[in-house]
Amino acid sequence: VRIAILGVGLIGGSIGLAARERADATVSGYDADPQACAAALELGAIDERAADIAEAVRGAQVVFAATPVGVLARTVREALLHASSDCVVSDVGSTKLALEDARQDRRFIGGHPLAGAETAGVAHARGDLFDGATWYLTPTPPVDGPLTPTPPVDGPFTPTPPMDGSLTDGSRTDGISTDALYERLRDLIERLGADPVAMRPEAHDRLMACVSHLPHALANVLAAQAAAACEREGSPLTAGPSLGDAIRVAGANTSIWIDIYLANRAALLEAIDETARGLGEVRAALLEGDADALAAWNERARAAREALLG
Amino acid sequence: VRIAILGVGLIGGSIGLAARERADATVSGYDADPQACAAALELGAIDERAADIAEAVRGAQVVFAATPVGVLARTVREALLHASSDCVVSDVGSTKLALEDARQDRRFIGGHPLAGAETAGVAHARGDLFDGATWYLTPTPPVDGPLTPTPPVDGPFTPTPPMDGSLTDGSRTDGISTDALYERLRDLIERLGADPVAMRPEAHDRLMACVSHLPHALANVLAAQAAAACEREGSPLTAGPSLGDAIRVAGANTSIWIDIYLANRAALLEAIDETARGLGEVRAALLEGDADALAAWNERARAAREALLG
Numbered sequence: 001v002r003i004a005i006l007g008v009g010l011i012g013g014s015i016g017l018a019a020r021e022r023a024d025a026t027v028s029g030y031d032a033d034p035q036a037c038a039a040a041l042e043l044g045a046i047d048e049r050a051a052d053i054a055e056a057v058r059g060a061q062v063v064f065a066a067t068p069v070g071v072l073a074r075t076v077r078e079a080l081l082h083a084s085s086d087c088v089v090s091d092v093g094s095t096k097l098a099l100e101d102a103r104q105d106r107r108f109i110g111g112h113p114l115a116g117a118e119t120a121g122v123a124h125a126r127g128d129l130f131d132g133a134t135w136y137l138t139p140t141p142p143v144d145g146p147l148t149p150t151p152p153v154d155g156p157f158t159p160t161p162p163m164d165g166s167l168t169d170g171s172r173t174d175g176i177s178t179d180a181l182y183e184r185l186r187d188l189i190e191r192l193g194a195d196p197v198a199m200r201p202e203a204h205d206r207l208m209a210c211v212s213h214l215p216h217a218l219a220n221v222l223a224a225q226a227a228a229a230c231e232r233e234g235s236p237l238t239a240g241p242s243l244g245d246a247i248r249v250a251g252a253n254t255s256i257w258i259d260i261y262l263a264n265r266a267a268l269l270e271a272i273d274e275t276a277r278g279l280g281e282v283r284a285a286l287l288e289g290d291a292d293a294l295a296a297w298n299e300r301a302r303a304a305r306e307a308l309l310g
Numbered sequence: 311v312r313i314a315i316l317g318v319g320l321i322g323g324s325i326g327l328a329a330r331e332r333a334d335a336t337v338s339g340y341d342a343d344p345q346a347c348a349a350a351l352e353l354g355a356i357d358e359r360a361a362d363i364a365e366a367v368r369g370a371q372v373v374f375a376a377t378p379v380g381v382l383a384r385t386v387r388e389a390l391l392h393a394s395s396d397c398v399v400s401d402v403g404s405t406k407l408a409l410e411d412a413r414q415d416r417r418f419i420g421g422h423p424l425a426g427a428e429t430a431g432v433a434h435a436r437g438d439l440f441d442g443a444t445w446y447l448t449p450t451p452p453v454d455g456p457l458t459p460t461p462p463v464d465g466p467f468t469p470t471p472p473m474d475g476s477l478t479d480g481s482r483t484d485g486i487s488t489d490a491l492y493e494r495l496r497d498l499i500e501r502l503g504a505d506p507v508a509m510r511p512e513a514h515d516r517l518m519a520c521v522s523h524l525p526h527a528l529a530n531v532l533a534a535q536a537a538a539a540c541e542r543e544g545s546p547l548t549a550g551p552s553l554g555d556a557i558r559v560a561g562a563n564t565s566i567w568i569d570i571y572l573a574n575r576a577a578l579l580e581a582i583d584e585t586a587r588g589l590g591e592v593r594a595a596l597l598e599g600d601a602d603a604l605a606a607w608n609e610r611a612r613a614a615r616e617a618l619l620g
Contacts, residue, residue, distance in 0.1 A: 114550030134548040195546075203543040210539035211549065215556040218528055220611035221588035225581070227614035229520035233513040236505075238444040239521065239618040240424030246525040247619070248555045251612020258604045265596045271535070272589050272596075278531035279582050286575045286582075294568045301530035302561020304537035308549040309557070 001188065004028045004060035006053055006075050008040040010116045011092050012066030013125030015192065016045035021127045023191040030056035032067075040122045054082040057089075062188055064111075065091040069098065070259035076102045083107065088181040094208055095263040096138045096201035103140045103201070106178050109185055110138035110201060112208070113194055120253060128193060135194035138201040139182050209267035213260060214275065216249050217268065223250035311498060314338045314370035316363055316385050318350035320426045321402050322376030323435030326355035328502040331437045335498075340366035342377075350432045364392040367399075372498055374421075375401040379408065380569035386412045393417065398491040404518055405573040406448045406511035413450045413511070416488050419495055420448035420511060422518070423504055430563060438503060445504035448511040449492050519577035523570060524585065526559050527578065533560035 003019055005012045008031045019025035029046030030053055031037045037049045050056035057063050057079050065075040072093045079089050080102060090111040091099065102108040113135040186196045199207070226247065230237045239247065261268060285293040313329055315322045318341045329335035339356030340363055341347045347359045360366035367373050367389050375385040382403045389399050390412060400421040401409065412418040423445040496506045509517070536557070540547045549557065571578060595603035 114548065116551070133550070134546065136545075197546060199543065199545060203545075207539050207543040207545055211536045211553045214535075215532060215552045217589075217592055218532060219552075219556065219615075220608060221585055221592065222525060222528060223611045223614040223618065224607075225524075225584055225588060226521045227617055229517050229581075230618070233509065233517040235446075235509060235513075235517055236444065236507060237617040238424065238620075240443070241426070242525045242529075242559045243521045244619060245555045245558045246529065247611075247615050249552045250615035251608055251610075254605050254608045254612070257608060258601050261596060261604055262599060262601060265599065269593060269596055271539075272593050274535055275531055276586055276589055278535060279527075279586055282527055282531065283579060283582050286571065286579055289572060289575065291568050291572060294571055295564050297534075298530060298561055298564045298567060300561075301533045301557075302564070304533040305529075305557050305560035307537055307547040308533060308540070309554060310548075 001025045001062060001184075002028070002060050003062040003064065003188070004030070004050070004056040004079075005046065006030050006056060006063065006065045006079060007032075007067035008036050008045060008122050008125075009066065010120050010122065010124050010129075011113065012064065013040050013043065013045040013122035014115070014127065014129035015064050015066065015092075016040060017043070017125055017127035018130060018192040019188070020044065020047070022193065023188055025188075028056045028058075028060065036122055040125075043122060043125060045122060045125055053078045057083045057087070059084070060087055062185060063087060063089040065089070065093075068256045068259065069093050069095060069263055070255065073099055073101065076108065080105050080108060086176040086181075088185045090137075090185055094212060094260055096136075096204045098263045099201075106140075107181060108140075109182055110204075111185070111189070112136045112138075112204065113189075114212075115194075130189075130192045130194040133194045135189050135192075135196050136204050137182070137186065137189070137196050137198050138204050139178070139198060205264050206267045206270070209264055209271040210274075213264055213268050214271040216252055216257065217261070217272065218275070219247045219250040223247040311335045311372060311494075312338070312370050313372040313374065313498070314340070314360070314366040314389075315356060316340050316366060316373065316375045316389060317342075317377035318346050318355060318432050318435075319376065320430050320432065320434050320439075321423065322374065323350050323353065323355040323432035324425070324437065324439035325374050325376065325402075325502065326350060327353070327435055327437035328440060329498070330354065330357070332503065333498055333501040338366045338368075338370065346432050350435075353432060353435060355432060355435055363388045367393045367397065369394070370397055372495060373397060373399040375399070375403075378566045378569065379403050379405060379573055380565070383409055383411065386418065390415050390418060396486040396491075398495045400447075400495055404522060404570055406446075406514045408573045409511075416450075417491060418450075419492055420514075421495070421499070422446045422448075422514065423499075424522075425504075440499075440502045440504040443504045445499050445502075445506050446514050447492070447496065447499070447506050447508050448514050449488070449508060515574050516577045516580070519574055519581040520584075523574055523578050524581040526562055526567065527571070527582065528585070529557045529560040533557040 003025050008029045016027045027046045028048045028050050029040050030050040040046045063079045067075045089108050096110040115129050115133040189196045313335050318339045326337045337356045338358045338360050340360040350356045373389045377385045399418050406420040425439050425443040499506045
């Protein structure tokens with residue numbers, strides 16, 4: 001398989017390494033930063049450096065746009081402009097509604113691997129970064145069962161009709177069916193080591209607000225509060241293991257994360273309000289000295305942690 | 311040096327290992343659970359098993375009470391009853407005001423190492439558990455400069471006069487000065503690999519509310535919220551790296567943690583309210599789409615994280 005990677009940082013570089021090692025792929029890479037591209041080539045994350053997006057996507061069967069969220073829509077638009085009619089174009093951004101324009105093109109299938117964290121840059125890329133990781137895919141028409149969540153949150157799922165008139169049931173139009181494009185992408189992602197999960201873009205973004213953007217925001221609030229408490233109480237600034245884990249991602253790359261927070265702010269605001277309600281419940285139990293309520297709350301949290309961490 | 315450890319779990323066992331390896335200590339151990347004591351002996355965390363607290367503390371120069379917070383006051387009381395007049399008795403509990411009675415005895419100096427986390431039990435004990443860890447000490451009379459935080463939070467620090475009539479300036483009374491007891495404990499803790507930091511009990515408890523109890527409470531709230539979001543949006547229950555770190559301590563040992571939350575609930579309530587205010591500020595910036603405010607907030611969090619994690 002021939003793939004193109006646009007933006008060879010931690011995620012793009014890791015896709016390249018995994019695709020070359022595990023899917024026998026030929027990988028063309030482009031990055032606005034020539035040094036990142038050179039490093040990716042040296043690391044074996046890509047086979048060829050492209051001078052621009054048009055050159056990178058030429059002949060590709062799968063394109064991954066892996067640039068920061070703030071420029072991702074532009075990267076995807078340009079990729080779709082130059083990619084062939086039977087190429088599937090995906091991305092790895094952590095919000096999916098932001099790419100609404102691209103969803104009008106039947107070749108675009110949004111994606112988002114749950115991998116990578118406080119490190120950044122192709123120097124940290126690893127071919128096993130996606131092993132066992134959930135990789136969300138947000139195809140526009142319904143492809144499989146999982147696309148219809150039970151119960152639906154905001155009414156039944158009505159797919160956006162693609163602008164080129166292709167049928168939403170995956171019928172063939174100009175040479176390759178949308179289902180075939182989806183399957184090609186899904187199969188490749190499985191070979192990268194990840195677990196693909198299909199989901200509606202809206203549901204994905206609401207979910208990310210809770211499981212990714214909110215943890216980053218809480219880490220920010222907690223880090224500032226803990227540092228202020230140390231100063232106030234005359235303690236050296238130090239973190240035990242629980243605080244250390246809790247603030248690991250505090251102050252993540254500002255230019256990337258401000259774009260993410262703003263791109264998903266409606267869902268993030270709801271998630272913050274839900275957290276405030278959750279804190280209100282603990283507050284009430286503490287105020288009443290209600291040991292039973294605290295115990296039940298703690299047991300629910302343990303069950304949730306065990307379910308989430310496997 | 312001859313030391314006694316009352317309660318040989320993760321912390322007690324690690325003190326024993328470190329003291330035997332690094333301070334040439336002879337360690338007597340007692341645990342209400344005979345199996346824990348047997349395991350500690352087998353692991354080399356203690357030299358001798360004692361049948362009860364009286365036997366364990368006989369001849370000891372330093373006693374560490376390392377039982378769960380719920381029974382800690384009783385353990386300390388019994389240790390003080392049987393310990394010699396020139397023995398220093400300390401503990402490792404995460405709240406210090408709860409031991410107010412013991413503070414009337416000049417031989418008692420509260421302590422709390424910032425170490426250990428989601429694991430428990432002597433099987434996880436390690437001789438290097440305290441390497442580089444902050445170990446708070448809360449002596450009742452002022453010993454060093456650090457005891458007077460700048461600026462004082464709730465008025466000047468007025469030491470509680472010890473009941474036995476010893477002078478609060480560390481003068482000798484019955485054979486050994488309080489300063490000498492403090493120095494013996496501090497020196498031992500340094501040999502265990504930790505950094506002792508003197509602090510007032512009230513300040514310690516307010517600090518712990520922010521840097522330990524609050525992170526546990528937030529992990530609980532977040533774990534439950536994230537699991538509910540996965541179910542609501544039709545996703546498998548899974549955690550990326552940021553969520554995984556953030557909920558690592560969610561649902562920690564219920565019987566231990568309910569006691570901790572309740573023992574420090576006044577300070578924890580204040581910490582929760584401060585978090586709610588912090589979330590309110592982010593909420594306002596998101597609502598206004600204020601990228602500058604979000605960037606400034608994120609940069610402050612980064613500086614705090616770097617200061618706390620070193």
